[in-house]
Amino acid sequence: EPTPSPLKLHLIFDCDDEDSAAARKALAATGRGNLELIAAVSFSTAQPHVSADELRGKIEEFLEERQVADLLFRSGLPVFGIRKAVSQEDAVEMFYALVGTHKLESDHFAIIRLWKWLSNEDSLQSANGHTAGCPRFLGRTPSYMEFGEVEPPVGEKHTAPHLKVRYEEYDDAHYRWNESTAEEKRPEISDCDWQPLVWDPINSTFCSPSMKLPDGRNRPLPNKVCAWLRGRSITKLVSIKHSMESTPPYKSLREEHVPQSSLVVDYQDHGVMKYCRFGWFM
CATH class of the missing domain: 1.10.1520 (Ribonuclease iii, N-terminal Endonuclease Domain; Chain A)
Structure with a gap:
């Protein structure tokens, strides 16, 4: 900052x-x-x-x-x-x-x-x-297929959730705060440990230390990744989009509140599944 x-x-x-x-x-x-x-x-x-x-x-x-x-x-x-x-x-x-x-x-x-x-x-x-938000970077940032919070590995001293992002052009990347430093880790890069993110003062955005633009500059991260790093709740970053693919038919759905709020869906071909706001379980 x-x-x-x-x-x-x-x-x-x-x-x-x-x-x-x-x-x-x-x-x-x-x-x-x-x-x-x-x-x-x-x-x-x-x-x-x-x-x-x-x-x-x-x-x-x-x-x-x-x-x-x-x-x-x-x-x-x-x-x-x-x-x-x-x-x-x-x-x-x-x-x-x-x-x-x-x-x-x-x-x-x-x-x-x-x-x-x-x-x-x-x-x-x-x-x-x-x-908390982040000034929107108006240029092109890396496209991603998935992102979400994950628990850190057992034994790691930083117990706060990481943000895991699966990029289309790259491999997976993890993001976290280490004290006052925002960091990135890409597990598929050999011998790659956590690296501090680069701050671009011109565009007011975080950049990846490992992803580069054609001219050699560090590549700006997606706006949602920057917003998460600046404290935005993961639930406020989720966009609900209509799927053009065929979705599984279901017979019924209902909401339960014990032991926690959850949605119970009885699928026609896959049985009953229960969803909670921060994950799912069968």
């Missing part, structure tokens, strides 16, 4: 003239609004039945000014600027301006990573599944 423009950081932490103050105020308004939105999504995901007033109260408590200013002071960022005697009010504005800069140069994914870096907690991480 790229860092914000040095010019914006200079405006936030160094400049103290009238024009800079107006620009910083605009950045802070953007940052505050987006951080409140992320907090609202995160809290309502955990407690979907909370009232609007209760949600507003939780957000105000979460983003209490003294706490926000303390996060910025503890980061040490104001020390690197030349503005002197930074008050709590100044620190709050600088904090939200920094958040606004991340939003304008990236998206909510970058704000959530900034919050985690400043606070050392994952309290907003769940919002990624609903708000």
Whole structure:
């Protein structure tokens, strides 16, 4: 994830003239609004039945000014600027301006990573599944036949699911986050271990370290792969398309909720199968 423009950081932490103050105020308004939105999504995901007033109260408590200013002071960022005697009010504005800069140069994914870096907690991480995206790369990316989440091999220290993609032009590829690094692994390449993805700052997209364009540049990854890497829920990446092939006829289908929500289908030629949202079993 790229860092914000040095010019914006200079405006936030160094400049103290009238024009800079107006620009910083605009950045802070953007940052505050987006951080409140992320907090609202995160809290309502955990407690979907909370009232609007209760949600507003939780957000105000979460983003209490003294706490926000303390996060910025503890980061040490104001020390690197030349503005002197930074008050709590100044620190709050600088904090939200920094958040606004991340939003304008990236998206909510970058704000959530900034919050985690400043606070050392994952309290907003769940919002990624609903708000994180990725600028759409408008050129041609590798076509794929299948993609989905898979569990990592037994014994691997990274326990979060990987994304497995089966490409038409290449072999399979796996993707994951390793701490703060997005990585790719293609098992069919001999002696190929996890490799860090390449960030293309011009097109704002992740590129494969092993797939190349004809001119030798790293090839941009599909938009859905980039969105998954930036926190988008796998269920929001699935596209339901009408199949032109003949599908198996069935006699009945019904929904069950014990022990979990599932769809039970009685096929005419294949017997009864039960499907759940994250897989299937017979």
